Amino acid sequence: MRLPGRLAAAIEVLADVEQRRRPVSEALKAWGLDNRFAGAGDRAAIGNLVYDALRRRASHAFAMGSDSPRALVLAVALRDWGETRESLVEAFAGDRHAPEPPSEAEIAAAATDLAAAPPAIRADVPEWLAPSLERAFGPDWVEEGQGMAGRPSLDLRANALKASPEKVVKSLARFSPQPTFIAPFGITMPAGPRDARTPNVTTDEGYQKGWFEVQDQGSQVVAALAGAREGEQVLDLCAGAGGKTLALAATMGNRGQIFAYDSDRARLAPIYERLKRNGVRNAQVRAPQPGALDDLVGKMDRVVVDAPCTGTGTWRRRPDTKWKLTPELLAQRQAEQAALLAEAQAYLRPGGVLAYITCSILPEENDDRVAAFRAAHPGFETLDIAQAWRSALITDLPDGLATPAGGLCLTPRRTGTDGFYCHLLRKAG
Ligand SMILES: C[S@@+](CC[C@H](N)C(=O)[O-])C[C@H]1O[C@@H](n2cnc3c(N)ncnc32)[C@H](O)[C@@H]1O
Secondary structure (H helix, E strand, O other): OOHHHHHHHHHHHHHHHHHHOOOHHHHHHHHHHHOOOOOHHHHHHHHHHHHHHHHOHHHHHHHHOOOOHHHHHHHHHHHHOOOOHHHHHHHHOOOOOOOOOOOHHHHHHHOOOHHHOOHHHHHOOOHHHHHHHHHHHHHHHHHHHHHOOOOOOEEEEEOOOOOOHHHHHHHOHHHOOEEOOOOOOEEEEOOOOOOOOOOOHHHOHHHHOOOEEEOOHHHHHHHHHOOOOOOOEEEEOOOOOOHHHHHHHHHOOOOOEEEEEOOOHHHHOOHHHHHHHOOOOOEEEEOOOOOOOHHHOOOEEEEEEEOOOOOHHHOOOOHHHHHHOOHHHHHHHHHHHHHHHHHHHHOEEEEEEEEEEEOOOOHHHOHHHHHHHHHHOOOEEEOOHHHHHHHHHOOOOOOOOEOOOOOEEEOHHHHOOOOEEEEEEEEOO
């Protein structure tokens, strides 16, 4: 397929997402099944167009004066992909899969200067979240929003139980992987421009052998900050598919014990295969059932709460969630986080450490939740995050990452990672 056919397909997929309110990944898959002639390169390009349209949906719509699927996709071509009036006229000529060629008005609109646009439009965030973002980032909040509207890198974590980062880099040399800046076992492949394809690393033999996992560098950093040590008893209370569990096991060198629990059996399901592939021998999965964790009360050295959250830190990867988020959903997540923190503290022994993690950048889910927890549980003190950083990551904590309440907030703009929050609390001993 040439560019116009791909633009037409992206318009179709975006319309499907809107009309049927279905997730983007589902709509893209359905389009692929209905159009089997399209190759992997076409499907990747169409996916990039759709995701880019949603990443910068507010600013594209503002420039074009419309948020129709056609306006958004043409905006991506002209504002993000470097197409011009001339290149599009040439590409559209004689392509029978082409949508109607862009009009002069559409081409002119794409060049609109956004300097006078409202800040939430320039930040490409929902307007109702502007006050929260301003509270989190001060005068930089528009740039932080823009950072979350870019394309993410593909990050891997070398599994120290089986391989060194050098071995993984060698195995994936065809994708030109590079070491990450912060995470010591991290490897990254920056996102390419336009129709660049994301490397399919999971078909690599190194992946099948458990040498590495796909894990954003930010997720690796907060897992390291959780500070699990060899020989400890650790509860991963929201283990999900086990992303953090695997990282904790590697840090612990397979010594001690991790209890991996999640209240959702379906989310937990992939963990068994992942633990096996990664060679993890010190994790015990606790399936959700009444009393599943009763025997752990008061015994844990460390409890990791990788809490359910709005996922605002992952907007680059799932930009549709940015526009679907509502104040009601945020309030629901806050209530879940409060309940989880209250539950988690009961499993700690005196002197044990609670690591509270979210992939959100909103203070309502981060510092505010910890402040409410501490008010209700005066026996907890916040651990020095700069010291935790030094001992987990060997370097000094970069400026500007600490939050007012003593947590830490990573963002695409600050650290080139997904947005993550981490706060460490010690129970009085
Ligand atoms: C952010 S995800 C965890 C991701 C996972 N730790 C990882 O690194 O791959 C949050 C998880 O919390 C789980 N969860 C929500 N409420 C819970 C509860 N009350 N108890 C335990 N798990 C819960 C969800 O099912 C979800 O899997």
